[in-house]
Amino acid sequence: MDVIVCMKQIPDLQQIRIKDREPILDNVPLVWGDLDKNAIEEASKIKEAVEDVKVTVVALGSDKIEQGILEPLAMGADEAVLLTDPAFAGSDSMGTAKVLAKAIEKTGSYDLVILGEGSTDNYSGVVASALAELLNLPMISYVRELEVQDGKVKAVRNMEESFEVMEADLPALVTVAQEINEPRLPKFMAIRKAGAKPRHEWGPDDLGLAADEVGQNALSVETLSNLAPEQDRKNIILKGNLAEQIDALVDALTKEGVLGR
Amino acid sequence: MSEILIYSDNDGTALELVSAGKEFAEELGATVSAALLGDGAAGKADDYFSYGADKLYVSEHPALGDFYVGTFAAALQQIVESGDVEFLLIGSTKRGKELAGRVAQKLNAGAITDANAMRVRDGNLEADRYSYGGNTMASQVVTTPKKVISVMPKTFELGPSEAKQGEVVNVDLDLEDPPVKVVERRDKAGDEVNLEEAEVLICVGRGVQSQEDLAMIEELAGLLGAEIGCTKTPASDWEWFSEERMVGLSGKKCKPSLYISVGISGQIQHTVGIVDSKIIVTINKDENAPMFNFTDYGIVGDYADVVPELNQKLKSL
Numbered sequence: 001m002d003v004i005v006c007m008k009q010i011p012d013l014q015q016i017r018i019k020d021r022e023p024i025l026d027n028v029p030l031v032w033g034d035l036d037k038n039a040i041e042e043a044s045k046i047k048e049a050v051e052d053v054k055v056t057v058v059a060l061g062s063d064k065i066e067q068g069i070l071e072p073l074a075m076g077a078d079e080a081v082l083l084t085d086p087a088f089a090g091s092d093s094m095g096t097a098k099v100l101a102k103a104i105e106k107t108g109s110y111d112l113v114i115l116g117e118g119s120t121d122n123y124s125g126v127v128a129s130a131l132a133e134l135l136n137l138p139m140i141s142y143v144r145e146l147e148v149q150d151g152k153v154k155a156v157r158n159m160e161e162s163f164e165v166m167e168a169d170l171p172a173l174v175t176v177a178q179e180i181n182e183p184r185l186p187k188f189m190a191i192r193k194a195g196a197k198p199r200h201e202w203g204p205d206d207l208g209l210a211a212d213e214v215g216q217n218a219l220s221v222e223t224l225s226n227l228a229p230e231q232d233r234k235n236i237i238l239k240g241n242l243a244e245q246i247d248a249l250v251d252a253l254t255k256e257g258v259l260g261r
Numbered sequence: 262m263s264e265i266l267i268y269s270d271n272d273g274t275a276l277e278l279v280s281a282g283k284e285f286a287e288e289l290g291a292t293v294s295a296a297l298l299g300d301g302a303a304g305k306a307d308d309y310f311s312y313g314a315d316k317l318y319v320s321e322h323p324a325l326g327d328f329y330v331g332t333f334a335a336a337l338q339q340i341v342e343s344g345d346v347e348f349l350l351i352g353s354t355k356r357g358k359e360l361a362g363r364v365a366q367k368l369n370a371g372a373i374t375d376a377n378a379m380r381v382r383d384g385n386l387e388a389d390r391y392s393y394g395g396n397t398m399a400s401q402v403v404t405t406p407k408k409v410i411s412v413m414p415k416t417f418e419l420g421p422s423e424a425k426q427g428e429v430v431n432v433d434l435d436l437e438d439p440p441v442k443v444v445e446r447r448d449k450a451g452d453e454v455n456l457e458e459a460e461v462l463i464c465v466g467r468g469v470q471s472q473e474d475l476a477m478i479e480e481l482a483g484l485l486g487a488e489i490g491c492t493k494t495p496a497s498d499w500e501w502f503s504e505e506r507m508v509g510l511s512g513k514k515c516k517p518s519l520y521i522s523v524g525i526s527g528q529i530q531h532t533v534g535i536v537d538s539k540i541i542v543t544i545n546k547d548e549n550a551p552m553f554n555f556t557d558y559g560i561v562g563d564y565a566d567v568v569p570e571l572n573q574k575l576k577s578l
């Protein structure tokens with residue numbers, strides 16, 4: 001069985017600083033999204049539970065992936081497809097889905113495609129849905145429990161009012177929620193071995209896509225501005241022993257007029 | 262004349278969008294229509310007309326019984342392509358959000374999901390959504406001929422309603438049986454809390470390690486007249502709370518006068534739900550917790566010491 005996991009690298013959100021409402025991304029390291037790690041963890045678990053599973057990571061992003069890809073490979077992926085051609089840079093969600101779909105088709109075989117329920121930075125959830133449509137796959141989103149058996153997938157998904165248990169025949173696409181698992185931290189030896197696992201780097205030509213069909217040339221959404229909301233806090237840390245801190249807190253809240261009664 | 266088409270699996274959200282859509286339509290010189298899909302759809306027509314829909318597309322096709330994203334996307338595609346729909350506005354519930362990308366792909370359209378504000382700009386609809394995990398707010402427009410935007414519930418208020426009739430189109434859809442079956446549905450315990458309206462809000466995070474400790478938090482909530490909310494883990498993983506109480510990017514956006522965080526690190530996906538609070542108080546044992554950057558008054562300490570002491574003090578007032 002062939003399991004495909006789609007992953008992307010994002011700037012480490014905790015390290016983004018805001019200056020004059022602009023996000024400062026210089027020197028912010030790229031990391032795999034949390035939900036992407038849940039996706040690769042789930043694929044690795046399936047590999048451990050079911051015989052003859054091959055896990056392929058398909059990752060679109062900058063050339064920094066070359067280094068970063070060791071992590072999912074060490075977490076259990078057998079192979080990686082890297083889509084780092086500069087022509088793909090700046091792809092929006094629909095553009096990303098298009099490139100991923102072509103790359104997944106090119107891998108030759110896919111029984112189960114797994115993604116996070118959203119990317120950790122934008123959490124828009126568009127890529128998975130568009131990808132399911134392009135590959136014409138049944139889709140189950142927001143999955144918190146997953147079982148793969150006898151050519152079928154059974155999943156519990158987390159909806160507003162209920163947990164839905166859903167079933168589909170493979171091939172299928174699922175998106176996973178954060179609570180589905182606890183991603184493993186790859187061991188040092190696994191990371192060393194990961195360097196030897198096969199990698200493919202495919203550009204637009206390999207995927208049969210023209211340069212004007214991808215990346216910045218194929219945007220369907222335009223971002224007009226992207227600024228941080230204004231934030232103005234007092235940042236007072238109360239000093240003294242606990243009793244003094246509590247007195248000061250209650251005093252302050254009373255003066256602010258927020259201790260109603 | 263171009264058309265704004267509304268759909269949501271949640272009728273309340275759909276009616277909010279009909280109300281807002283009517284105002285956008287006036288500015289854009291468009292009309293507002295809505296899709297009513299699935300069992301009992303026809304019976305809802307009066308409501309949709311009364312909030313301002315000009316036209317309703319109705320189908321109770323048997324394939325629309327249980328919601329399956331692919332089938333509903335196919336239904337909406339057929340409706341959009343049968344008319345002059347330029348904008349498809351979908352309620353950004355979980356089902357609506359997964360629907361947006363799928364129907365957009367069918368329509369060769371761009372999609373924006375989780376919009377939390379919208380306005381007319383140069384003959385288009387501009388939508389705001391969080392970006393970089395909530396660090397920033399992006400204002401975006403879809404640039405393809407057809408445009409799909411999913412809009413968060415409660416982004417718009419229900420407008421006035423008046424008894425009114427309009428055109429009902431009983432659409433004849435060509436749909437296959439869904440390839441994904443719902444085999445069981447486990448209802449979640451209902452929790453009728455409305456955190457968005459809370460004047461005082463206490464949120465607990467992963468720092469509160471034992472469920473027994475919630476007793477002291479509940480006591481504090483009682484003393485302050487506060488509602489209790491939480492970060493993701495206590496709701497999704499520990500199931501101490503229903504997700505109605507989760508605050509942040511994928512939860513509720515709240516604007517209380519007083520917000521108190523207990524054992525919360527202050528990651529952006531949570532703080533985005535409380536940045537509009539008037540006063541923010543933080544109790545965290547790690548003085549370097551990012552939460553203190555969002556804080557007016559902070560106490561560095563173990564909540565198990567701080568909260569009981571605070572309760573004592575409040576009782577003595």
Ligand SMILES: Cc1cc2nc3c(=O)[nH]c(=O)nc-3n(C[C@H](O)[C@H](O)[C@H](O)COP(=O)(O)OP(=O)(O)OC[C@H]3O[C@@H](n4cnc5c(N)ncnc54)[C@H](O)[C@@H]3O)c2cc1C
Pocket residue numbers: 034035118119120123178465466467468469491492493494507508509510511512513523524525526527528530531544545546547550562563564565
């Ligand atoms: C796409 C996406 C959407 C998300 N949406 C949301 C959302 O809507 N809402 C949300 O909350 N999260 C959301 N998250 C999760 C979010 O990224 C963080 O993981 C989460 O907010 C962290 O929760 P926390 O602060 O409770 O836990 P932690 O980050 O683990 O922080 C625990 C804190 O408790 C402190 N602490 C520990 N012990 C004590 C003690 N005894 N006394 C005092 N302090 C103590 C620690 O110092 C630490 O700062 C989302 C994540 C993703 C990827």
